[in-house]
Amino acid sequence: MKSPRHQPPQEPALKLSDQEWRARLTAAEYHVLRDAGTERPFSGEYETTTTPGVYRCRACGAELFRSTEKFDAHCGWPAFWSPLAKDRIIELVDDSLGMRRTEVRCANCGSHLGHVFEGEGFDTPTDLRYCINSISLTLEPGDAPA
Template structure:
């Protein structure tokens, strides 16, 4: 069960609009808090320089300089572009206790945050679904 929030996001759309805007897999992840299969996402091995944006609304969320290969099967980052870009809330689903990462602009589910990142980069790992992002190469 997810921790409920009363937060109002700057971008709000009826579910029918989200379904039209997003392909079925992106809708499942961003709007239904799903996940893509590990090692399957288009950005897992991406090494280009640029900005990762929320696929739901275009909000810049991660820069490629914060991306690293954690070996977990999903794109991993050490920090967002800013603390205002994301929302962190507790996720108690699937019998686990995790920190869920959401887009602060539209509330779309991006992935989870874990305390097992590189020590020399803050010790945090943002484990993000490729399907929840678009990439703008610099």
């Protein structure tokens, strides 16, 4: 059964050819952002970062998450309890790996960011854990807007 959070497929605003994406991204970035790969746990640059700021999509620069919604989930990847705004991401059913998960993609360019999990009992306002690959993000340091 589909969760009410899942959205119908939508066309991203930024459309590039495979060749253009490969020219724009490193091989590791392309693997995660365009092939829906995953970086190794506890290896990403933002996993334990506490720097204030806004996290952007590494592929297109769209603002996605704020540091004020980041929390330490001890899961090996940066975790957020909410995106910057619901229209910044797309949530899709992911039945790969023999389990049902919710994939998170950038709404602007369609790049894979990670997955969102619910009901894990974290003491956050939403009880959601947006588990995002560091390599999918860039951090713009500064005061995160309210």
